[in-house]
Amino acid sequence: MVIDKQLILLDVEAENKEEAIQELGQRAFDLGRLYSLENYLQAVSLREDEYPTSVGYSVAIPHGKSSAVKEPFVVYGKLKHSIVWNHEEEDATVNTIFLLGVPPKYPGNIHLKILANLSRNIMEEEFREKLFQSDSVNEVYGLLGQIHE
Secondary structure, rough: OOOOHHEEEEEEOOOOOHHHHHHHHHHHHHHHOEOOHHHHHEEEEEEEEHOEEEEEOEEEEEEOOOOOOOOOOEEEEEEEEEEOOOOOOOOEEEEEEEEEEOOOOOOOHHHHHHHHHHHHOOOOOOHHHHEEEEEOOOHHHHHHHHOOO
């Protein structure tokens, strides 16, 4: 399963995107989804350097395709307070993060499918409102059950 209840964090304390990515990545590592946290975080950082992954609507979808990833995953993080994701954009604050990890040799383009499904749902106002108002892991899990491989 790409996401499970243990990959949903509702009270992420982070002062910046690096701290947020670190905390969500740590959860994936702690649950055995990564071989190496350091190598995975480096892949995500390189991707962020290419182009920041804030997608609007106070959402960011940082991701990394790395041999440090054992199996595809999505970690959901709801921040306690908004952070600036991209200093080059005027209104690039984020309070919701979907951290994706995919091994490079995984069959198909799973990361593209996950990104497409997430993006499609995030664009729907009703989905965003429900997600942002959710305050339990079960509620969030129910909403994210729409993300399939």
